[in-house]
Amino acid sequence: MTWGKHGHGPRGYHHGNLKEALVRAALELIAEKGPAGFTFADAARWAGVSPAAPYRHYRDRDALLADVAKRGFDEFAAALANAWNDGRPDPMSAFDRMGKAYLAFARTEPAYYSAMFEAGVPVDSDPELRDAGERAFGILRGAAERLVALMPAQGRPPALMVALHIWSMTHGIASLFGRGDAARRALPMAPEELLEAAVLVYLRGLGLPEGTTTG
Amino acid sequence: MTWGKHGHGPRGYHHGNLKEALVRAALELIAEKGPAGFTFADAARWAGVSPAAPYRHYRDRDALLADVAKRGFDEFAAALANAWNDGRPDPMSAFDRMGKAYLAFARTEPAYYSAMFEAGVPVDSDPELRDAGERAFGILRGAAERLVALMPAQGRPPALMVALHIWSMTHGIASLFGRGDAARRALPMAPEELLEAAVLVYLRGLGLPEGTTTG
DNA sequence: GGCGCGATGTAAAAGTTCTTCACATGGAGT
DNA sequence: ACTCCATGTGAAGAACTTTTACATCGCGCC
Numbered sequence A, B: 001m002t003w004g005k006h007g008h009g010p011r012g013y014h015h016g017n018l019k020e021a022l023v024r025a026a027l028e029l030i031a032e033k034g035p036a037g038f039t040f041a042d043a044a045r046w047a048g049v050s051p052a053a054p055y056r057h058y059r060d061r062d063a064l065l066a067d068v069a070k071r072g073f074d075e076f077a078a079a080l081a082n083a084w085n086d087g088r089p090d091p092m093s094a095f096d097r098m099g100k101a102y103l104a105f106a107r108t109e110p111a112y113y114s115a116m117f118e119a120g121v122p123v124d125s126d127p128e129l130r131d132a133g134e135r136a137f138g139i140l141r142g143a144a145e146r147l148v149a150l151m152p153a154q155g156r157p158p159a160l161m162v163a164l165h166i167w168s169m170t171h172g173i174a175s176l177f178g179r180g181d182a183a184r185r186a187l188p189m190a191p192e193e194l195l196e197a198a199v200l201v202y203l204r205g206l207g208l209p210e211g212t213t214t215g
Numbered sequence C: 001g002g003c004g005c006g007a008t009g010t011a012a013a014a015g016t017t018c019t020t021c022a023c024a025t026g027g028a029g030t
Numbered sequence D: 001a002c003t004c005c006a007t008g009t010g011a012a013g014a015a016c017t018t019t020t021a022c023a024t025c026g027c028g029c030c
Helices: A018-033 A040-047 A061-087 A091-108 A110-117 A127-148 A159-177 A191-206 B018-033 B040-047 B061-087 B091-108 B110-117 B127-148 B159-177 B191-205
Strands: none
Touching: A018 A040, A018 A061, A018 A110, A040 A061, A061 A091, A061 A110, A061 A127, A091 A110, A091 A127, A091 A159, A091 A191, A110 A159, A127 A159, A159 A191, A159 B159, A159 B191, A191 B159, A191 B191, B018 B040, B018 B061, B018 B110, B040 B061, B061 B091, B061 B110, B061 B127, B091 B110, B091 B127, B091 B159, B091 B191, B110 B159, B127 B159, B159 B191
């Protein structure tokens, strides 16, 4: 089982790490041709095994896709948490950093992002998938709570609503313009700029004290 | 051979209106199982013709999907224009109505919406498709211009940016929560409420004069 | 050290779908 | 009425899916 993880070339009768190889194959193929653009047999071929082998690890293609989505949410949550860094040095700059990390994830991991949000994977198909998604959103929600706490106690908006608004805006930008993809529209500015401006306007609309940004 | 499976009368050897029937078939099947969940052969079967017949009208499945997307943008633009109604009786209430129309379109025409935004159809594959998309966005952009014009001349934000922000937010909500779909997340409120709140906060952040809403 | 068992992978086969090909049909225009 | 040609059919080869019986290997157990 210690033999090479890097998927290419014959390894003997047993692959040794086929499940991981299938996930990587799915990511490669999704990045190439979209979530609908690969088959179970493609993934098997990419991993160098027979078309029947994947069935030992996943019930069907959708199960593989769901696993990819789950892993994506895990990495996504880690990336967001890392960028947020518990609100240091201050919530506003940390929040801005997290927004950029969101867009960066969508751009650098389009395959994960597609599997997570655009592949039509039913979130309830797997409790682990749902939990992973909830954990990722939890990072954003925690950050929104910290932001809302900066505001005077009266007139504070619900943190959940703020989190949903920011999530929707960020996902909207990532989904419409976030990737160089031929399926996306061109934009007269960087998605990051568009998002930063939107968040600044939105937070101003919430009455968040000015002067807390770091520029 | 089994003519008229779906009550679309038997025509004899020639169907008579196969192209339209294929589009309707695609919409039915997308609504049922997602943009990836139908095949060219499925559409043919649904229309009651042989699997080879669709090739007379579309080069492949993607071409059919692109046509569905184009028609979707046309209907979408019409729905938005109708809701906007040239900004009557006042831009704010018309804008709010247009946002609701956007979400309503995503909910009542999920098949069109999927084909337009989530099926991975390359927008440049067909100039007509791109133009149809641009026309739809043009409605939103025109509305944003009217809204921006309500603001004092100094400090007016670029209307294009406002349009992109609103589009992103609305698409984000529609995409994440807009349909009862099992692939979407549940929400503690109606998407329309979430959107209306977001737009109000955003416009307040732009400094749009209060008291112009119709409540 | 050897045995056997469970996990993992293969080969083959049946059923379905994709796509193209030659051919059939019938409506439109002369 | 005849011819053209857009439109639809059937058949065929290739690919994908999924199952089943079989092969191989790692690992625990004596």
